[in-house]
Amino acid sequence: MFQTVALSGSRGERRLFSDVNVTVKPGTLLAVVGENGSGKTSFLRMLCGLLSPDGGEILWQGNNIRKLKELYSAQLTYVGHLNGIKDELTPVENLKVSACLAGDESSGGVVQKALEAVGLGRAVHRLPTRVLSQGQKRRVTLARLWLSTRPLWLLDEPFASLDAAATSYLTQQIQSHLSRGGMVVVATHQEIDLPPDCIQHLRLTQ
């Protein structure tokens, strides 16, 4: 179980949100919504432990994530606003490295299957990522979710620049993660096509 207690955060002088209390239970998704600049990305980076909160606590299974440190990082997969892939490497190489650094299986077959699952055909597997379109790069990044075995997914605008097909692949993958008892936090502007009983919304307002 994943929990924030009286969490507050700011960027510089500006207070973004305060007193946020949410609980994410296994098998549920938290959709963080709000206008541009309302602090969705900062909230997610805080949940990753990349940003320290102004006040309040973030608890993983009842323990503060600041105490857990690497034990907590081993529980989460973060897909940020930036893709975190190298333009000079091919999609296969990028995904292999990410999988290896996450401790997931990184053999050629598994990686190719993951890329095909996000709709990237074999034709682009051996091209440098530099020549791919924005949406294709996003798909390479999201392919990590097909390899991840970690319980908590933190996704920042995962649907941005995806087409309808890729959006539905991703929604299905999120759903199957939830059905395995996983937890997902998504910052998004879009409605997510999932059963309403497993979604809760958090609206960030200034």
Place this chain on the structure above:
Amino acid sequence: MSQPSLSEALRGVVRRDLLLAMRHRSDVAMSVFFVVIVASLFPLGVGPEPAVLRTIASGVLWVTALLACLLSLGRLFTADYLDGVLEQTLLIPQPLAVLVVGKVFSHWVISGLPVVLLSPLLGLQFGLSGESLGVLTLSLLLGTPTLSMIGAIGAALTLGLRGSGLLVALLVLPLFIPVLIFGAGAVSSSLAGIGSEANLSLLGACFLLSLAFAPWATAVALRIALE
């Protein structure tokens, strides 16, 4: 749930950086040519007097190595910072300081090792004797990893700042001074016929000291840069 072992994570970081260097061979070649050209300018400017060249050899070659290291520091973290790879590196469930050692090691292989391997050839231009050439290579082999270690602190501290290139130079060059003194001193003392062991031992000590503190300081600076 999955977690990479420490050696897996370290190997992954090093392999990616070396693979990227293979794709950017021109970058590597450029720093090598820089060293060759700068070191060749001095004999042309100072004149062909062997005694003078021999006296300035150690200083010139060591300063060239310092500058080559400084020039390549910009590449150490900036690209990773801009494309989000650094963010993901911070989330790898292994101590960041150890992963920093991996990054610094690949930086050294790309920018320091070529200088070490070239140094006997460059030393010949300055009329160094066989023994002094050996000492020069050994001193660079011990000293250049220290330069990369110290440089990483500066690169991490100035990450994301405008005009960081010059700022890194101002921050890092004063810290390079002990390495320069002991490195150039080793070659000079071997030329003077006194043993170079003392200077080489001090270079080794500098390396161990930087290995103990620099990765940790760099890791802290990287976390601050990404806040």
